[in-house]
Amino acid sequence: MDAAMTSKTQTACPSCGGPISDADRFCEACGAELTPTAPSTPAIDTDTEPTVELDPGTTAPTPPAGPCRSCGGVIGPEGYCENCGTKAAKPRDHFTEQPATWVAGTCDRGIRHSRNEDAMAIAADAEPGSRALLVVCDGVSSSLDSDVASLAAARAAREVLVAGRAQGLGTESSRIGAVAARLKAAADAASDAVLENTSPDSPNPASCTFVATVLEDGLLVAGVVGDSRAYWFPDDAEPMALTVDDSWAAELIATGVPRHEAETGPQAHAITRWLGKDAPDHTPRTTSVKVTGHGWLLVCSDGLWNYCSEAAPLADLVRQTAAAHNGEPLATSSALVDWANAQGGQDNITVALARL
Structure with a gap:
C-alpha cells in the first residue's frame, strides 16, 4: 500500500503536486519515488532489510544463480547481476500457498515497488466448500x-482462526457472533504481531491493513481493518463486496461522491484505520452471508482492486480468468496477479481464492 495513514502530515509531491505524507516513499497519484525530507526518518536500505522466512508449505522462487531477469547475465554470489547490477529476486518478492485443491493464493511485489509489503496466510480443509x-x-x-510486520500479522491471525471453531448456541445469529468474535481475536493477534515487529523508538512504526474471511459449513463471515477487501461471486446470483474500506475514498462514496471519482482522487488510498502502534482502533468490522451455491470467494489487496474495484466487473474478470485456467484456483490467482502487473503493477498484489 502506497498511501500513508490519514494521521500523517500532508505535503506535496515534487513531480505532480499531489498530496503526500511526510514519510511516503512513493506518490499515490503518479507513482514517483520520493526522497525523504525529514532527517529523523531514515531511508529504508533494501539491501539490508530483515530476512523474512516463508512457511515450509509455501512455494517461492529460490534466488537464482542466473540468468538475470533484466539482461540475461549471471547472478553473482552476492545476489546481484555481474553484468548490469540488478538484484536477484528474493523469496519474499513472489510466493504462493495452496493448502487444498480448492483454495490458493499468490502474493507478488508488483512492478514499481522495491519490496513486497503484502502478505497472506491461508488454510483449508481438504473437502471442497467445507472450511477455508x-x-x-x-x-x-x-x-x-x-x-x-504484515507477514507476521497474517500468520498470527491464521493461527487463531485455525485453532478455533466455536459454533455459538445453535442459532444462526449466535453462530455468526461466535465467528465474528474469532475474527476479532485474530485481529488482536495480528495487531500484537505488528507491535512485536516494531522498534520501540521507531519514528514510523510498522503498520498494515487486515482482512480475513471464515467459511464454515455454508456460513461466510468477513472482517476488515483498512482497505484490503473480500468479495463473494456466486455463479447464479449478484456478486457482492463483503467489506467496506476504512479509507478517505469510502467516506467520500458514503456522502454521494461517485466511486470512480473517489477512488482516483489524490487521497484515494489514505486509510482511516490500520494495525500498528499508532492505530486508533483495530476491531474489524464484520459482515456475513449464507452460502447456498457455487461461486468464488476472493480476498485481495488494493494492488488488484485498484484496477477493477466494483464487484460486478471484478467478478467477470475472475470468472473469465478461471475459465481460461480450467477453474484451478492457484493458476487463476497467479493469472490475476499477472493481469494486475499488466495494468501497471504500481502496488504489491495479493490474490487469495476459494472455489466453492
Whole structure:
C-alpha cells in the first residue's frame, strides 16, 4: 500500500503536486519515488532489510544463480547481476500457498515497488466448500519494516482462526457472533504481531491493513481493518463486496461522491484505520452471508482492486480468468496477479481464492 495513514502530515509531491505524507516513499497519484525530507526518518536500505522466512508449505522462487531477469547475465554470489547490477529476486518478492485443491493464493511485489509489503496466510480443509480461512495484510509503505510486520500479522491471525471453531448456541445469529468474535481475536493477534515487529523508538512504526474471511459449513463471515477487501461471486446470483474500506475514498462514496471519482482522487488510498502502534482502533468490522451455491470467494489487496474495484466487473474478470485456467484456483490467482502487473503493477498484489 502506497498511501500513508490519514494521521500523517500532508505535503506535496515534487513531480505532480499531489498530496503526500511526510514519510511516503512513493506518490499515490503518479507513482514517483520520493526522497525523504525529514532527517529523523531514515531511508529504508533494501539491501539490508530483515530476512523474512516463508512457511515450509509455501512455494517461492529460490534466488537464482542466473540468468538475470533484466539482461540475461549471471547472478553473482552476492545476489546481484555481474553484468548490469540488478538484484536477484528474493523469496519474499513472489510466493504462493495452496493448502487444498480448492483454495490458493499468490502474493507478488508488483512492478514499481522495491519490496513486497503484502502478505497472506491461508488454510483449508481438504473437502471442497467445507472450511477455508483466508487472511491478507497489506503493509503501509510509509512505515518501517511493514513487510516483516504484515507477514507476521497474517500468520498470527491464521493461527487463531485455525485453532478455533466455536459454533455459538445453535442459532444462526449466535453462530455468526461466535465467528465474528474469532475474527476479532485474530485481529488482536495480528495487531500484537505488528507491535512485536516494531522498534520501540521507531519514528514510523510498522503498520498494515487486515482482512480475513471464515467459511464454515455454508456460513461466510468477513472482517476488515483498512482497505484490503473480500468479495463473494456466486455463479447464479449478484456478486457482492463483503467489506467496506476504512479509507478517505469510502467516506467520500458514503456522502454521494461517485466511486470512480473517489477512488482516483489524490487521497484515494489514505486509510482511516490500520494495525500498528499508532492505530486508533483495530476491531474489524464484520459482515456475513449464507452460502447456498457455487461461486468464488476472493480476498485481495488494493494492488488488484485498484484496477477493477466494483464487484460486478471484478467478478467477470475472475470468472473469465478461471475459465481460461480450467477453474484451478492457484493458476487463476497467479493469472490475476499477472493481469494486475499488466495494468501497471504500481502496488504489491495479493490474490487469495476459494472455489466453492
